[in-house]
Amino acid sequence: MVVSLFSLEGRTALVTGSSRGIGYALAGGLLEAGARVVIHGRDVAAAESAAARLGELTGGEVRVATFDVTDPEAVDAGVAGIEEVWGTPDILVNNAGIQRRTTFVDFPVSDWHDLVATNLTSAFLVGQRVARGMVTRGSGKIINIGSVQSRLARANIAPYSATKGGIVMLTQGMCADLGPHGIQANALAPGYFATELTRALVDDAEFSAWVAQRTPAGRWGQVHELVGALVFLASSASDFVNGQVIYVDGGMTAVI
């Protein structure tokens, strides 16, 4: 009974930005829990190769969709393509994101716009498009990927923090609008994980040591450590959990 609560057999999932990094690990976890998963990114070759690797590793059913999450028409066409084959996804993970680092006074406005479009508008666009089908069906799970920066600021990334703070209130707004339709929208907020996005930080010995020192767990996270919380939020185990943020950060946001 308890194990079946977490089973995703018969469910379909779209994980944006799953061609590498955190999204790739999350997609792998959903596949292992029994879901069929759409692997996504902009780079077609990268998404196809990720899908092939995940299909082989897990034995699960994968498809590929490539579209830019910042472009409303591309999102519409991309989700329509998925719906034609698998119907509206049961699970949507809004994970695609970017990072830019510059001191506040020098931050280019073009980078501000890129960050807002990729990290926040994307969750609105893909969320809205997929939620229409979820509302018709009367069920669905939306998981928006936040960050420790949803709650804690740091120098040189004010616009990124603003987008991740925005993810929390977008999630609560989705909960308010979509909860009555049997849909749960929650956020999963990772601490520091070594990926393409954090490569410069991993390579910076001083910063890397600061992460370990600042985190009660005493180290960076490993992407597979996000899977347990994701499967919980994607499965029936969380049917009465809505509008919440789960920090998977080794305790970083709990302490100063």
Ligand code: NDP
């Ligand atoms: P990566 O850079 O490793 O992966 C980003 C993914 O997003 C890629 O698949 C990329 O594919 C896709 N992507 C980026 N822009 C777009 C776009 N415009 N349209 C479609 N797809 C896009 O990053 P991470 O795995 O590290 O990050 C994933 C999420 O986790 C982000 O939201 C990030 O903010 C968040 N996060 C990461 C943390 C970390 O420590 N790594 C900590 C906290 C949060 P492609 O380039 O082919 O489009």
